[in-house]
Amino acid sequence: MDFQPTEEQRALRAGLREVLAARFGQDALRAAVAAAEAGAPVVDRRLWRELGDTGFFALGLPEEAGGVGLGLPEAVLLFEEAGRALLPGPLVATWLAAGTVPGAAEGRVLVTAYDLGDGLVTYPAEADAVLGGSGPAAVAAGRPAVAAGPAASVDPLTPLGRAARSEGTAEAPGTAGSVGTAGTAGTPGSAGSAGTARPAAAGPGGAGGPGEPAPYRREGALLTAALQVGSALRTTELAVAYAGRREQFGRPIGAFQAVKHLCAQMLVRAELARTAVYAAAVTGDPVETAAAKLLADEAAVRGARDCLQVHGGMGFTWEAEVHLHLKRAWLRAEQWLTAAEAEEALAADLTES
């Protein structure tokens, strides 16, 4: 047993961090917000393509299918970085669609998913395809059917629209246009880790068991949790940096216990969530995935809140990065698996074990 990331895994993560620092730093983030506000597309297609070139989306596909042949453990490390950078775009759905929707693996198309309740869908105008259906088969149904038009999203970097069917389920509005199943080609897991492969275990015909979400929904929840962990780690860093810099009453506010302890709790939540996400990535276990999503959502939302509190008034400006973390964290908490759903899944497991 060696739960720590390998050298290769660390290098993979560091590589993406470098790419994002160069291609999506503070200025790019502000520019993206300004663009989104002006009604321009949010996602930088060139960057999306570059991500595709690095193998970001094809990470989980077998090498013979043009993929990288790695597994969820590597994926969560990369998604953590994307979450840290607040990178916009339907990263999770496009990753899940790689191997199913042509062009997804290469970063040539944006794929969104019905991963929200109340008939909402992300990136309604920009997405080229939508992943849908609750069964194991992921369905690419062309552009998401947006009936009632766009909805003003609380997160400026995640546009929302109302899907044609809006009964509040995450089902596909139309299941026509099926082009295959997501990643059912047996992807080898990384050496030595159990169950890291894409949903090879569940055949195209059946989900993992009664009440168990389809594998791609489970993976969607896990990768979203990884984004949340990245955000939680980032808001911890932002809070610590500000607390060390900002002076009030003659000393850095980080010298005051109240601020110090807020920061400590942020780190504790982020680190525990990170561990849960890594563990779920390694085991592929649905109960551990539910735990990971639950803890990561909480770490991200509360982390952003506490970061705001540490920043005081200065965190309340539109220009500050903090509110973008909070809004994105709120949004992600509703994606794939909500807290109530996760808690019920965990509770059910308690009496079964």
Next chain:
Amino acid sequence: MDFQPTEEQRALRAGLREVLAARFGQDALRAAVAAAEAGAPVVDRRLWRELGDTGFFALGLPEEAGGVGLGLPEAVLLFEEAGRALLPGPLVATWLAAGTVPGAAEGRVLVTAYDLGDGLVTYPAEADAVLGGSGPAAVAAGRPAVAAGPAASVDPLTPLGRAARSEGTAEAPGTAGSVGTAGTAGTPGSAGSAGTARPAAAGPGGAGGPGEPAPYRREGALLTAALQVGSALRTTELAVAYAGRREQFGRPIGAFQAVKHLCAQMLVRAELARTAVYAAAVTGDPVETAAAKLLADEAAVRGARDCLQVHGGMGFTWEAEVHLHLKRAWLRAEQWLTAAEAEEALAADLTES
């Protein structure tokens, strides 16, 4: 409108505080714990009688019935003091039984009640009578019927026993021996306050409405909340005193923000609960009573917990007063109205209003 206590009310409270300081101080408290541990009776009958002489139990009875002719607002002030002093004995049930059970008003008898779930009853060996039944009629049924014998109480100063019927309801095990209804003689409320009277509103035949607890149960919850408020105020004082005295790292621990803020939150909870209790006493409103019990239970339990945290290791000794507050607060939280019941009652009111 003048919500603050009148001079007379303040004097009443100060008077009891003086009596209790003289008759039930730190040493008496420790002696009572030691006696209880040795299997001796917990309640000091002489003190009980003295309380009767001061009008403590007869406070709510009309003057023509030998009472004091005051109302719930005065009662909660007195019960707050009793809670602060950790005075043992079935104070609430005996107060409710005044006018019903002979000798209760004068402090000559101890009256307990079926105010706990799971067939538990307090002071099984010491009580002379038990108040029971869930209807408006309070029933004195002689000594509580203890079937399975005593149960080891978590609170050394509140002995517990198992009642004959133990289906987990708070119903009377036997309703024989009815000697009248509690306080149905129209007691005048204090001047200028609405609905402060004892349960005169509900006739002997019917409770206040569907799902609404019998008036005496409502009063039981309110007076118990007042005891909790007293405990919360006391643990706040204990924490503040210790934090100002105890030095660590070269200064009083109360100079550290972490400790300071714990104490501030204790006060905030206690003060809000106190306000809620006073308001419910003045209005007699069942929804405000539920709010008062909920907030007071929380203030007492969390106050004792925080007090323990402030005291560090020194609060963990048997000799320290802190744990007695915590254990009593746990117990009272289960009496008359639990948090879940209170929350449901409050929720029901939300959609009715």
Next chain:
Amino acid sequence: MDLTYTEEEEAFRARLRDWLAGALAKLPPKPSPGDWPGRRAYDAGWQRALYDAGYADLHWDASPTQRLIFLEETERAGAPYVGANFVGLLHAGPTIAAEGTPEQRERWLPPILRGEEIWCQGFSEPDAGSDLAALRTRAVRDGDDYVVTGSKIWTSHAEVADWCELLVRTDPRAPRHRGISWLAMPMDAPGVTVRPLRTLAGSAEFAEVFLDEVRVPVRNRVGDENDGWRVTMVTLSFERGTAFVGEVVACRRVLAELARAARRSGRWDDPALRRRLGRLHAEFGALWRLTQWNVSEAQRSPGGVPGVGGSVFKLRYSHARQELYDAAAEVLGARALVLDGEGGPWVADRLSSLSYTIAAGTSQIQRNIVAERILGLPKGG
């Protein structure tokens, strides 16, 4: 302990209710949030109506109980908020009334009451948030003027204000709290630049005010030179008095609406959510009673300055308000992500509730105040 109102108080309430019913019917349409001149005109018009009906000086001269009734009834009736008149009525006005010369009172108070002049507040600075006394805006005496240079932040209604109550440092060598003075600065003075400040809620409710050698006559100073900190504290103590009465009433209404929304959507069947709302019902009910408690206390002390209950109230209320909007988000589910949908106003209000544990002194500072001033714990840390 008496929660019934006197006959006079009830009569006041009845008259006010009658008047409100008529006055609100004549109200012009509400301007959009970004229309500052429109908002100024709307708020000023409402203040003028209050003035004509004899309710203008309720924040100054009425008994605390009358003020409570006024705030309760206006909120219940859906009357406009104090809006652009906030600083004039609740900060600058009371300060001038308490500390100004007869000439200053004569000059500035009547236009405030009639809704003719709008004030804004120039206290906070980028480097002096909760630590207000760290302010650095300098005022240098030059003949009959102060020459003021610096910048202020979190100023509401700066775009349309006539006057700014300004805190400046007049003696940089004095201890922090000593060398501060209070000035009334005309907003049209040369050198004043206003830049809207967009908040995380996306709106521009606040502004930054930049001061570049602005000349303010010395006669516009209220109180002695370098005595501005004391003068200001008189003002600030009002902020934690009855300032939140209307909001508590509003929160109780919002909570009831939330419960009804939950019933409609079926979320009410979830006991965890239901009990969470029940708990908030207890919370806001008690906060309302705490307001009455604090008002009763103020009523008894002749100065009418609110006691310690203010900090207790603010600590709990700011947290409860955030809890309320978090609960709203739980009721709404994914709809809490949409600004213009069914969750619309709730989502925007949720965003603005985030400032409550920070504005007017962070919760951390409030806890220090409670611990040190009420509980007497040692300073420091």
Next chain:
Amino acid sequence: MDLTYTEEEEAFRARLRDWLAGALAKLPPKPSPGDWPGRRAYDAGWQRALYDAGYADLHWDASPTQRLIFLEETERAGAPYVGANFVGLLHAGPTIAAEGTPEQRERWLPPILRGEEIWCQGFSEPDAGSDLAALRTRAVRDGDDYVVTGSKIWTSHAEVADWCELLVRTDPRAPRHRGISWLAMPMDAPGVTVRPLRTLAGSAEFAEVFLDEVRVPVRNRVGDENDGWRVTMVTLSFERGTAFVGEVVACRRVLAELARAARRSGRWDDPALRRRLGRLHAEFGALWRLTQWNVSEAQRSPGGVPGVGGSVFKLRYSHARQELYDAAAEVLGARALVLDGEGGPWVADRLSSLSYTIAAGTSQIQRNIVAERILGLPKGG
């Protein structure tokens, strides 16, 4: 990131499991909590059994992963806790191993491993709780002895211990952390008085130890004179390593029992309670993974000293444990008030869980450590 165990590790686990099955069958009946000699004999007997089977030195010499497997398996099998051997195996022993002379190691280590000598800890003092360096127990050199006077508190197994690892102040003029030395004190030395200390749980798990001019030979000092603080820190770092592995395994078992109890009583139908337990399931699952994470980290660093994960773990775990027993109280309802009823062990465990946010450094101190040492925030406050 690999959570599978190597073949060798799995083989170790299998052997251990086999051995445990046999060894536990031969275990004598468990002594009552108040029977200190009985407890000593029981714990020492179990340690001897471990020794004979080759498992005695797992806390010292085995790889962190083997230690993890050992703790996991012994807890799962219901084997006795480390009990009276705790200080010897986990504090004093490792300190002597790391800092002692060859003679000291030879004298004290083998009897610890064989369960022949029991150690207790004399660190805390009434006036030095979380601020351990404030200790005041004095040791004055007199020839070949130190003469020790003072008192210690929160000492477990003092009644039956042979040795006490004692921190004393040998230079009262040196800065707080400097003038401290580490001594091995024989508990039968004249001048040592042990007084049981009753805790709020009603039990006497701890004792106070009073020292009145106790003579301790200078050769019993481990490390240099006045270097005891550094020597001690080596020891303390072990406490936050794998020390809680068994407890996490136990908590997960308790949680599952709780869920079953809730199903039996019908409380499981309450979604609020159910979800609360579900959340705890996530919590303890993640804490278990965090243990593996920390062990993997220790495995990589040759010294084997646990990293920052220890403080993170302790902060979260101590809180989670209290949450667990609060949840248990909610499941039990009024039965949580009865010590000898159905809620019996849970009620007692709830009481003892209260110490977790205090013992071995309060949560407040732990947060300081995390903020200052891990996050690099400034000291003070």
